[in-house]
Amino acid sequence: METIIKEEVQSINESTNVDPIRDYGEILEQQKRYFESGKTISIPGRKVELELLKAAIQLHEQDILEALNEDLGKSSTEGYMSEVGLTLSAIDWQIRHLKSNTQAKHHVTPLHQLVSTSQTVPVPYGNVLIMAPWNYPFLLVMEPLAQAIAAGNTAIVKTGHAAKATNAVIEKIIQMIYPSEFVCVAPGGRETISQLLELKFDYIFFTGGKDLGSLVYQSASKHMTPVTLELGGKSPVVVDESANLVLAAKRIVFGKFLNAGQTCVAPDYVVVHESVVQPFMAALKHEIQKQYPNPSRIGKIINETRFKHLISLVDENKVVIGGRASVETLQIEPTVLEGVSWDDPIMQEEIFGPILPVLTYRQFKPLMRKLASLPTPLAFYLFSRNELHQSYMKYVQPFGGGCINDTVLHISSERLPFGGMGASGIGQYHGRWGFETFSHTKGILNKALWIDTPFRYANRKRWMAKAIHKIMK
Structure with a gap:
């Protein structure tokens, strides 16, 4: 061939x-x-x-x-x-x-x-x-x-x-x-x-x-x-107080800065429990330096228009990691913002670039209700050892698909469906779900010719009505 x-x-x-x-x-x-x-x-x-x-x-x-x-x-x-x-x-x-x-x-x-x-x-x-x-x-x-x-x-x-x-x-x-x-x-x-x-x-x-x-x-x-x-949408990452912070930082950096952040299921922002925000930020900085020792090795933004828009979203006063950019190469080094509020411009749209805002929370369920009130994201990521938090994420929280204690990798499996929910999309694909997406499934009933039960016809006997009730209840 x-x-x-x-x-x-x-x-x-x-x-x-x-x-x-x-x-x-x-x-x-x-x-x-x-x-x-x-x-x-x-x-x-x-x-x-x-x-x-x-x-x-x-x-x-x-x-x-x-x-x-x-x-x-x-x-x-x-x-x-x-x-x-x-x-x-x-x-x-x-x-x-x-x-x-x-x-x-x-x-x-x-x-x-x-x-x-x-x-x-x-x-x-x-x-x-x-x-x-x-x-x-x-x-x-x-x-x-x-x-x-x-x-x-x-x-x-x-x-x-x-x-x-x-x-x-x-x-x-x-x-x-x-x-x-x-x-x-x-x-x-x-x-x-x-x-x-x-x-x-x-x-x-x-x-x-x-x-x-x-x-x-x-x-x-x-x-x-x-x-x-x-x-797409703003796919959140929640890091609770029970999380393995070193591993969380490592996997968030991978998922966020893959393809220079231009991934529909990239972590859009991180919400960290206030009790662990400082050690998490230290781990995040360490991982960025480890995975991107030369920031120029990150991918480039697709065009100058997108590059300039991303730069306009960055509040320089909140940059704690990175922040440098080159319009000549259309590259933005891995950048982290701290002290971000829900009302900041960067929180009003999907970022789709190598810029990661970090917010904090105090209580888990109020945070989840807050996130549920926002447009339904394509992905959701939870870093936690808490089984109740994991169950809440799986069975209650609305989102298309996601990971517990990882990011992005759920989309790489042909054994899992991939698709959005609500504002993040309609339908699914990958593997069997992809085949079914491009197929119409016909339901076919093939009735025997050698027997014809009289129950369904209008001239049925009275006793047949009782039989129908028993058979179909």
Whole structure:
């Protein structure tokens, strides 16, 4: 397979010229005809398409990592760990479970429906639109695409416009292995988005900010199109008095400053019990110095507009760690603010950068009620040995998903669903949940022909009414 790919494609780093006025309406019509032909339905065929995608990614791994470095300043290790490696794992999972996911599943039939069999059958939606962001520009295109292919759909993929180098890599890979009537990449900015949202897709999968997500939701409603919205929000970290402070600081620094803070589930701020704030701050400073001995090694902010906005949120009087920045390289060193209040400007929006406010609290339940009154976050992190606090977080606190005594890593498992709740999103994906997201599950009752019970018909006997009550109660 790799030999075929090498023969068909030129260097993936060559520049790509794309017509921004491309007619995606016509491409969608082609994809509808392709889907109607039944070419995406074959299970062996889906497996081949997934294996082809995996082989193409492996073949051009270095090109992908270089593009991620150009766009976001990611090191090759971070680029592989947080994007390429997770993508390959996601594709592998879909390949391994393709047979079981696509099979009809039998269910126990209720007594009042005898004699019959009950099944659920997953079928593809058809023609889907995947809209990806710029912060994980490779992973957040390829993972949902693999799930859409596994489920038997065609796809138009709108890449994150700001990550130009990675977008070029993605387009080269897709054009190399798939015809546009099966999978088509749609680069471009607002004009492309506007054109796509006018079209009638069978499903829309969106990852990005709330403002654009709201527009996607409104546009989808015009066509009654189902959606998954993976948004964001201010994901809190709570550190209580029982926490292992050294480990908490270590794992918070990892999660917060990964990708220069440009992660939808990054810890947005930390709330520490007032009795342990000083030792926690000391541990936090130590970990930042340990993990980032050279602050210039941190990734870069995606563009100058975002860089300047992040700088505007920093109150210099509250900076206790870091604070330096370079507009030439678009880098902000890991920065911590202390003495922050809930009313500060930095607490009014998702930060999405390497700036960490630290607040304090006195009592656990009032804090949790305060956090519950805010827009529901995509993630929630609790550092605690207290089992009651852990149970409260799991069963009472509203959020999309999260970790106890860690950050971020819940999104790296194909065995856990990932998705938002309330203001942070609609729907879930990863692993089985990803396959189900891009599938409609049909419920099928198959009734026997050799017997026809008279209970349901209008001319039933009187005694049958009593039997119905006994059977169905």
